[in-house]
Amino acid sequence: MTSKSKSLPAHLALPAPKRLSNAWKLRLKGLALPLAIILVLEFVVRIGWLPSYQMPAPSEVALTLGELADGALWKHISASLLRVLLGFAIGASLALVFAAWVGLSREAEAYLEPTFAGLRSIPSLAWVPLLLLWLGIDETSKIVLIAIGAFFPVYLNGVAAIRDIDRKLVEVGQMYGFSRTRLVRRILLPAALPGLFTGLRSGMSLAWMFLVAAELIAATKGLGYLLSDGRETSRPDIVLAAIIVLAILGKLSDGILASLEKRFLAWRDTFNGQNAGE
Amino acid sequence: MTAHLLDIRVERKSFASATELNNTALNNVVLNNIHLQLKPRETVSLLGPSGCGKSTLLRIVAGLEKDFQGELNNHAGEVAFVFQEPRLMPWLTVEQNIGFSADKQYDKAWVAQLIDEVGLGGFAQALPKALSGGMAQRVAIARGLYSRPQVLLLDEPFSAVDAFTRMKLQDLLLQLAERHAIALLLVTHDVDEALYLSDRVLVMGNRPSSIRQELAVQLAHPRDRRDPLLAQLKALSLTELQRAHVI
Numbered sequence: 428m429t430s431k432s433k434s435l436p437a438h439l440a441l442p443a444p445k446r447l448s449n450a451w452k453l454r455l456k457g458l459a460l461p462l463a464i465i466l467v468l469e470f471v472v473r474i475g476w477l478p479s480y481q482m483p484a485p486s487e488v489a490l491t492l493g494e495l496a497d498g499a500l501w502k503h504i505s506a507s508l509l510r511v512l513l514g515f516a517i518g519a520s521l522a523l524v525f526a527a528w529v530g531l532s533r534e535a536e537a538y539l540e541p542t543f544a545g546l547r548s549i550p551s552l553a554w555v556p557l558l559l560l561w562l563g564i565d566e567t568s569k570i571v572l573i574a575i576g577a578f579f580p581v582y583l584n585g586v587a588a589i590r591d592i593d594r595k596l597v598e599v600g601q602m603y604g605f606s607r608t609r610l611v612r613r614i615l616l617p618a619a620l621p622g623l624f625t626g627l628r629s630g631m632s633l634a635w636m637f638l639v640a641a642e643l644i645a646a647t648k649g650l651g652y653l654l655s656d657g658r659e660t661s662r663p664d665i666v667l668a669a670i671i672v673l674a675i676l677g678k679l680s681d682g683i684l685a686s687l688e689k690r691f692l693a694w695r696d697t698f699n700g701q702n703a704g705e
Numbered sequence: 706m707t708a709h710l711l712d713i714r715v716e717r718k719s720f721a722s723a724t725e726l727n728n729t730a731l732n733n734v735v736l737n738n739i740h741l742q743l744k745p746r747e748t749v750s751l752l753g754p755s756g757c758g759k760s761t762l763l764r765i766v767a768g769l770e771k772d773f774q775g776e777l778n779n780h781a782g783e784v785a786f787v788f789q790e791p792r793l794m795p796w797l798t799v800e801q802n803i804g805f806s807a808d809k810q811y812d813k814a815w816v817a818q819l820i821d822e823v824g825l826g827g828f829a830q831a832l833p834k835a836l837s838g839g840m841a842q843r844v845a846i847a848r849g850l851y852s853r854p855q856v857l858l859l860d861e862p863f864s865a866v867d868a869f870t871r872m873k874l875q876d877l878l879l880q881l882a883e884r885h886a887i888a889l890l891l892v893t894h895d896v897d898e899a900l901y902l903s904d905r906v907l908v909m910g911n912r913p914s915s916i917r918q919e920l921a922v923q924l925a926h927p928r929d930r931r932d933p934l935l936a937q938l939k940a941l942s943l944t945e946l947q948r949a950h951v952i
Contacts, residue, residue: 595788595790595792596792596794598769598788598792599788599792599794599805601769602767602769602786603805603806609808613794613805613808614794617794617796618794618796620796692796693832694795694796694797694832694833694834695795695834696795696833696834
């Protein structure tokens with residue numbers, strides 16, 4: 428940052444490519460540990476320290492993944508993706524509605540909050556038997572379970588986000604005589620957005636978790652089914668392949684939300700972990 | 706009485722407090738028997754210690770505080786408020802913050818003119834996080850002026866900036882009030898600021914407070930901060946504040 432004092436154009440042009448290579452360097456640093464683990468595993472399995480029927484070599488898992496990609500993998504992925512997206516959409520939008528209601532009205536809080544607090548204390552997987560009894564083993568019960576899983580983080584973060592809004596900003600709107608809806612649109616919604624994104628992201632990760640739970644219990648397709656299929660046929664390579672696909676999909680969906688967050692919340696003045704001197 | 710833009714009479718303002726007993730209610734009286742008038746283009750300061758209720762009085766004038774005994778006559782129409790902190794919306798640019806009250810259909814030319822007038826040319830698209838405290842307060846003043854008010858209420862507007870920035874902002878405020886023919890009602894705990902800016906300074910005491918003294922500052926603008934009359938009036942107001950056991 429020393430070039431800032433000398434405002435020569437030639438100096439200003441320099442830092443850009445340098446920063447880009449820094450970003451790549453950071454990414455490479457992040458890859459170092461996984462690569463090392465893969466190499467060590469490959470080595471350890473190849474020389475026979477670990478039995479390959481328990482821990483297949485990474486190259487073997489990659490081969491299995493390739494075979495699956497030629498066959499049934501896409502069917503499983505699309506089934507799982509559809510369930511997660513549908514469940515998340517239903518759970519998160521209901522949660523946003525209730526969070527707005529409870530967050531904005533003391534009356535609604537008095538009526539609803541104790542019930543939600545009670546429901547929240549039920550471990551969500553405890554719903555599984557009931558959902559199976561009520562809704563059967565087809566799609567509906569799975570989607571409802573995922574929706575329940577996604578609901579609470581979104582709801583909790585949503586209420587907290589609304590209640591954390593700076594009263595001083597709200598007062599500016601009151602000073603201008605804003606109506607309730609205008610206050611929500613102009614001040615409350617944008618001010619609550621950071622908290623809402625936190626909720627949506629943790630809701631999304633819980634949706635994936637509940638997808639696996641639902642598919643492990645009863646399913647004929649999906650990544651969770653692939654997991655239990657791999658266990659039943661003693662194929663750890665299939666189990667690992669399914670885990671890797673789940674990790675990729677989870678990371679992708681979170682990445683989409685994260686980039687949306689970055690785009691909508693560029694105004695935030697927050698610490699980004701960099702040293703001030705750099 | 707129509708010669709006055711604002712005419713406020715507060716017989717009593719108290720904060721209802723559930724935690725305290727009824728017989729101590731007298732301690733909760735913030736304002737007692739206050740009469741305040743503001744003429745067109747006049748600058749009046751309310752000077753007093755923290756917690757004396759001067760901000761509450763300003764909030765009553767702004768209509769933010771409605772629970773009081775007394776009456777508020779507003780002949781001014783548009784009244785704007787500048788808070789102690791800039792209170793800019795962090796997700797909006799400088800330009801959007803200034804036109805905040807008109808949503809997205811704000812008058813771009815008028816906003817651009819205000820940006821120039823407060824000396825922030827080139828910062829129209831900047832976000833509040835990129836502004837210094839003094840710059841943010843300039844945006845807040847411009848936002849106050851956007852609705853073309855006849856009265857601007859200011860609640861300790863410069864208490865959070867350093868002494869030199871404060872002096873610059875005081876001069877800017879006077880200049881803007883002059884240009885747009887605005888009356889200013891200012892709350893401050895800075896004696897020098899009150900005397901330098903105002904036509905009249907109203908000295909308030911501790912709770913329950915009333916106006917203890919009214920000082921007329923008969924000096925033309927632009928004023929010299931070193932003017933002996935200001936020093937003389939400062940001595941007078943300090944004496945009164947001492948008598949009120951404020952200092």
